[in-house]
Amino acid sequence: MAAIETLVPPAKVAAAGAGSPVTVEARDVNVYYGEKQALKQVDLDVRRHEVTALIGPSGCGKSTFLRCINRMNDVIEGCRVTGRISLDGEDIYDSDLDVVALRARVGMVFQKPNPFPKSVYDNVAYGPRIHGMAANRGELDEIVANSLERAGLLKEVRDRLNDPGTGLSGGQQQRLCIARAIAVNPEVILMDEPCSALDPIATARIEELIDEIRANYTIVIVTHSMQQAARVSQRTAFFHLGELVEAGDTPEIFTSPRDRRTHGYITGRFG
Amino acid sequence: MPNVTFLVATLLLATVAFVIGRRRAVEVGGPRRRDLHSLPSYYGLYVALWCGIPALAVGALWMMFEPGIVDSLVLDALPAGMVPADPHQVSFLQTAIRRLANAAVIPSDADPALIAAAAHYNSLQQTASLALAAVLLAVGIVGLVWARSHISPAMRARNRVEKLIMIALFVCSCLSVLTTIAIVLSLIFESIRFFQAVPITDFLFGLEWSPQTAMRADQVGSSGAFGAVPLFLGTALITAISIVVAVPIGLFVAIYLADYASPRARAVVKPLLEILAGIPTVVFGFFAALTVAPFLRGLGGSIGLDVASESALAAGVVMGIMIVPFVSSLSDDVMNAVPQSLRDGSAALGATKSETIRQVVVPAALPGIVGGVLLAVSRAIGETMIVVMAAGLAANLTVNPLEAVTTVTVQIATLLVGDQEFDSPKTLAAFALGLLLFCVTLVLNLVALHVVRKYREKYD
Ligand SMILES: Nc1ncnc2c1ncn2[C@@H]1O[C@H](COP(=O)(O)OP(=O)(O)OP(=O)(O)O)[C@@H](O)[C@H]1O
Ligand SMILES: [Mg+2]
Numbered sequence: 205m206a207a208i209e210t211l212v213p214p215a216k217v218a219a220a221g222a223g224s225p226v227t228v229e230a231r232d233v234n235v236y237y238g239e240k241q242a243l244k245q246v247d248l249d250v251r252r253h254e255v256t257a258l259i260g261p262s263g264c265g266k267s268t269f270l271r272c273i274n275r276m277n278d279v280i281e282g283c284r285v286t287g288r289i290s291l292d293g294e295d296i297y298d299s300d301l302d303v304v305a306l307r308a309r310v311g312m313v314f315q316k317p318n319p320f321p322k323s324v325y326d327n328v329a330y331g332p333r334i335h336g337m338a339a340n341r342g343e344l345d346e347i348v349a350n351s352l353e354r355a356g357l358l359k360e361v362r363d364r365l366n367d368p369g370t371g372l373s374g375g376q377q378q379r380l381c382i383a384r385a386i387a388v389n390p391e392v393i394l395m396d397e398p399c400s401a402l403d404p405i406a407t408a409r410i411e412e413l414i415d416e417i418r419a420n421y422t423i424v425i426v427t428h429s430m431q432q433a434a435r436v437s438q439r440t441a442f443f444h445l446g447e448l449v450e451a452g453d454t455p456e457i458f459t460s461p462r463d464r465r466t467h468g469y470i471t472g473r474f475g
Numbered sequence: 476m477p478n479v480t481f482l483v484a485t486l487l488l489a490t491v492a493f494v495i496g497r498r499r500a501v502e503v504g505g506p507r508r509r510d511l512h513s514l515p516s517y518y519g520l521y522v523a524l525w526c527g528i529p530a531l532a533v534g535a536l537w538m539m540f541e542p543g544i545v546d547s548l549v550l551d552a553l554p555a556g557m558v559p560a561d562p563h564q565v566s567f568l569q570t571a572i573r574r575l576a577n578a579a580v581i582p583s584d585a586d587p588a589l590i591a592a593a594a595h596y597n598s599l600q601q602t603a604s605l606a607l608a609a610v611l612l613a614v615g616i617v618g619l620v621w622a623r624s625h626i627s628p629a630m631r632a633r634n635r636v637e638k639l640i641m642i643a644l645f646v647c648s649c650l651s652v653l654t655t656i657a658i659v660l661s662l663i664f665e666s667i668r669f670f671q672a673v674p675i676t677d678f679l680f681g682l683e684w685s686p687q688t689a690m691r692a693d694q695v696g697s698s699g700a701f702g703a704v705p706l707f708l709g710t711a712l713i714t715a716i717s718i719v720v721a722v723p724i725g726l727f728v729a730i731y732l733a734d735y736a737s738p739r740a741r742a743v744v745k746p747l748l749e750i751l752a753g754i755p756t757v758v759f760g761f762f763a764a765l766t767v768a769p770f771l772r773g774l775g776g777s778i779g780l781d782v783a784s785e786s787a788l789a790a791g792v793v794m795g796i797m798i799v800p801f802v803s804s805l806s807d808d809v810m811n812a813v814p815q816s817l818r819d820g821s822a823a824l825g826a827t828k829s830e831t832i833r834q835v836v837v838p839a840a841l842p843g844i845v846g847g848v849l850l851a852v853s854r855a856i857g858e859t860m861i862v863v864m865a866a867g868l869a870a871n872l873t874v875n876p877l878e879a880v881t882t883v884t885v886q887i888a889t890l891l892v893g894d895q896e897f898d899s900p901k902t903l904a905a906f907a908l909g910l911l912l913f914c915v916t917l918v919l920n921l922v923a924l925h926v927v928r929k930y931r932e933k934y935d
Contacts, residue, residue, distance in 0.1 A: 276823060308825035318816040321839045330834070331824040381820070388824060 227252045227392060227422045228273055233287035235268050235277065242268045246287075246448045248441055250392070255414060255423045257433035257454065260443035261469065266426040269443070270394045273424065274310040275303050291392070308335055311385030315397040317377035319369035319384075324361050327369040327380055328352060331388035347387055355383035356413050375406025382413065386421075393417075395425040399432065411436050430470055434458055442466045481534055485611060489527030492619045496522025499626045513633035521632045524639045525622035530615040537607050545603060549596045554588055572596055662913060665906035672900040673701045678907055680704065684870035684881075686890060686901045701904050703911060705870040709787065709880035713862060714855045716791025716876055717798060721851055724795070725802025726844070730832055732803070733810035734818075745807075752800035756860040763793035763865035780877060785867035788876040794861050798851040805850065809843025810836055842927040849923045853916055859884040883912050 228250035235243040243265045250256045250273075258266040268277070275296060277283045289296050296306055308331070319327050328348045331337075338344035348365075352358040357379045361372070369380050378398055385393055395414075399407040414423060414436050427433050433440055434454060441451035442463070450463045461467045497519030504511040511518075546569055550558055559565060575585060575593035626632075670678070681702020728748065732741055768789035775782030782788070813836050821831040837844070859882075867879035868889060890905040 274823060276819065279819075279822065304825045304827055306825075307823055312820075312823035314816060314820060314823075316816060318814070318820040320817060320820065320835050330821070330826075334824065334826050334830055334834075384820075384824065 224251045224253060226250065227292060228424070229288075229290045229293075230269075230272070231288045233269070233272060233285065233289060235265070235272060235286075236284045237280070238282040242446055243272075244446045246443075248448055248451055250422060250424055251439065252422050253418055253420070254438040255418050255425060255436050257437035257440045258424065258426045258443060259428070259430065259433050259440060259469070260449075262428075264443040265446045266443050267396050270312075270396055270424060270426055273392065273394055274307050274312055276307075276312065278303065308388050309390050310392045310394060311388060311390035313378070313381050313385055313393065313395040313398045316401050317374060317381050319372070319377050319380050321368065321370055323366045324352075324369045324372070324380060325365040328383050328387050330384060335388060337388065351383040351387040352380075354386050354417055355379045356409065356416075357383055373406070375402050375409060378402060378406070378410060379413065382410070382417075386417070390421065392422045392424065395423065397426050397428060400428065407432070430458070442469060444469070478538060481607065481611060482531075484608070485527055485530045485534065485615065488530065488612070488615045488619075489523040492526035492615070492622075493519040493523035495619065496520070496623055496626065499623050500632070503626055503628055505628075510628040512629060512631050517632040517636050518626050518630070520636050521639070522619055522622040522626070524636065524643075526615045526619040528639070528643065529618045530611045533614050534607065534611055537610065541603055541607070545596065545599045548599055549592055552595050553592055557588055576600075659913065662906055662910040665903055666910045669900060669903035669907045672903065673907075677701060678703055678904075679911075682872050684886070686886075686904055699900065701900065701907075703883075703908060705872040706881060706883045706886055706908065707911075707915070708872060708874065709866070709870070710856060710882040710884075712787050712874055712876060712880055713791045713794060713866060713882055714852060716788060717795035717855045718848070718852060720792055720795025721798045721802050721855075722848055725799045725847070725851070726806055726837075728799065728803040729806035729810055729844075730837075732807045734828060734832055734836065745804075748800045748803060751796075752804070754797075756797065756858060757864075759793050759797045760860040760864035763789050763861050767793050768865055775877060782877045783867075783879045785865060785869075785879040786877050787866050787880045790862050790864075790866035791876065793865060794855050794858055797858070797861065798854050801851040801854060802844075802847050805847030806840065806844045809840040809847075812843070813839045845923060845927055849919065852919065856912070856916060857884055859888050863888065883908050887912075 226249045228248075230246055230248045230250075233243055233246040234241060246265075246269060248256075248269075258269065260266055271277045271280075272285055272289055273291075273296075277285055285297060291306070291309065295301070320330060322330070325348055328351050329338075329344055332344060332347050338347055349358060352361065357376060360376060361367075361380075364372075369377065372380060378401070382393075382398075399410050402410065411432060414425065417423070425433075425436065437454045439451065440454045440457040442449045442457065442461075442465075444465050449465050450457065450461065452462075457466065458470055461470060493516075497515045499522075500511060500515040500518030501508075504515065508515070549572060550565070550569070557568075559568065572589060572592045573596065575581065575589055576596040578593075581590060581593075678701050681700060682704050683700040683702045684705045685700045728744075732744060736744060764785075768784060768786060771786060771789050771792075772782045772784055817835050817839060818831055821835045822828075826834070862882045862885045866881065866885075868881050868885065869879045870881050870886070871878055873880060887905045887908050890902060890908075
């Protein structure tokens with residue numbers, strides 16, 4: 205089990221500095237699907253260059269909150285968001301805001317790897333092409349190579365750039381999706397259970413990767429694995445039945461949760 | 476409908492067989508059903524299949540041969556001298572007899588010999604029906620008894636039923652394959668006869684098509700010209716025009732339906748498109764001839780273009796509209812089948828809806844879209860009515876869409892319309908054209924299949 209050794213040790217909050225500036229600020233966020241309220245008055249700060257983990261039992265609204273940050277809820281029929289969410293102080297639900305530009309700033313990695321049915325290269329080049337980030341083929345090549353490198357995939361796919369992305373293994377596909385998100389150079393990367401479809405070794409690779417790239421990005425990750433939250437995140441937010449029960453530094457949440465429900469969840473008594 | 480009666484009777488017999496087989500299984504299974512290898516109903520089904528399938532097969536063979544035998548018996552019984560030598564006349568006579576036999580009231584002026592023949596025909600039919608009933612019953616009962624005698628707890632009725640079903644399915648698929656082969660063979664043989672009269676090179680490369688062979692040798696144009704090139708060029712021209720019209724419209728409609736339309740709009744537009752697909756082609760034909768062609772002619776006139784009153788353009792445009800539903804319906808289905816996760820992935824990268832469609836949805840759905848387009852192409856190639864009415868019959872060798880052209884199918888239709896002898900080059904040419912058309916569409920299909928498969932391998 206060589207891969208276990210590559211697991212990162214439990215993250216230290218001090219490494220990021222408790223005082224790093226807030227990137228995403230959510231205030232009094234309510235989300236409704238039709239009549240049903242999925243999120244209730246959520247206030248949460250996501251700090252720059254930190255990994256924030258969202259945990260909680262199934263159906264408590266973690267994905268819903270994540271999708272608020274890049275307004276992917278917009279496409280869901282009957283979904284309504286109230287309250288204020290700002291990215292670097294700018295209200296992202298402002299009617300003047302360009303959603304397309306916002307999504308370039310806030311990337312997303314999904315639960316199930318969803319590479320496009322295109323070549324590995326074209327998968328990564330997709331975003332940069334759409335946003336006109338490369339002036340010529342050389343620059344595009346560089347962006348692609350860079351993103352793959354940062355996603356820790358370049359070595360494995362260097363001679364397979366023209367093969368279909370769907371032909372990679374599940375773990376490679378997920379890293380390809382991360383590379384694809386990185387390629388548009390976002391500030392924030394949202395990850396919705398990125399490892400739930402992967403085996404422990406591929407999971408370890410991704411966790412390692414998250415820890416590496418956090419120096420350049422702000423990451424929000426939804427996970428069902430307490431261990432994963434403890435390993436990769438600096439801050440943890442616990443949701444329950446649409447409410448944000450408590451949020452704080454990860455070691456604190458896991459060692460001395462203030463709320464009874466949090467305690468129950470992390471010790472596995474319900475969830 | 477005696478045939479239906481026999482079918483229903485056979486099915487009833489099979490049902491009885493089912494009940495008998497099932498009961499027998501329960502009997503031999505004893506009080507402890509557990510000894511039986513399969514559920515009792517499988518034994519019932521086994522017996523029913525052994526009873527029904529042979530009976531149905533015999534019935535089908537009977538139906539195939541009975542009319543011929545009855546007819547020849549009737550002819551034999553006719554007074555000598557009444558049977559003409561000419562086979563055409565014979566079939567005419569047979570039709571007359573059959574009509575008399577089925578007539579409710581026998582006309583007073585009918586030939587007494589014919590009336591007698593009709594009565595004979597009817598009695599033969601009756602005998603035949605009785606004989607068929609007896610044969611079916613016998614075959615069914617033999618099958619039933621034989622299968623029932625085989626029932627024992629150890630018999631694997633479930634597996635045997637599975638095998639019987641497989642054989643039945645296999646026979647069905649063989650039938651369709653055999654029919655196709657038979658059609659192709661008949662095309663080939665008739666074409667060979669045609670090529671004995673007209674050299675194959677003249678047919679394949681000849682630039683002139685005028686199949687009017689003369690009745691008498693001294694008439695003008697007695698030779699007839701059978702160059703197929705103008706016909707295939709005309710077909711290609713009209714098909715190309717219709718594709719140019721149908722593919723963009725069909726694709727846009729599909730995109731609208733798959734990604735933009737609200738469920739309410741979808742519920743209205745889809746059925747409307749299906750209605751478009753259900754309009755008879757004749758209606759499209761006169762629409763093309765009476766509305767579109769004059770309109771195009773007027774439009775061309777106003778900008779100084781000379782448009783023939785029957786033009787490839789008119790036929791092509793209307794044909795394009797006709798095949799829009801083929802393209803759009805299939806493309807819509809495959810685009811709907813593209814997973815939402817791909818659309819989400821693209822949107823999350825900041826792509827707009829149309830970028831997502833252009834770069835993710837359409838490429839992912841391409842094999843299906845190509846399939847839809849090819850289906851539309853074969854529809855267009857095979858279409859006759861619109862072209863007859865809107866593009867004319869003149870076999871012009873031209874690629875100018877404003878002129879009248881004709882197509883392969885139209886010529887086949889005109890070659891065979893009316894009373895024709897079946898051994899003149901004129902009628903045999905229809906088979907040669909059919910064969911060539913078949914080859915062309917076959918190659919088209921193979922190419923398409925190849926393209927689609929290659930694409931699949933790459934991206935699935
Ligand atoms: N598209 C939707 N339409 C209606 N209700 C929805 C929709 N998406 C989510 N919900 C509801 O909102 C609530 C929160 O869902 P959400 O997907 O955010 O939960 P989650 O915490 O991500 O759960 P899981 O851990 O199972 O992914 C659930 O009760 C769910 O049923
Ligand atoms: Mg979720």
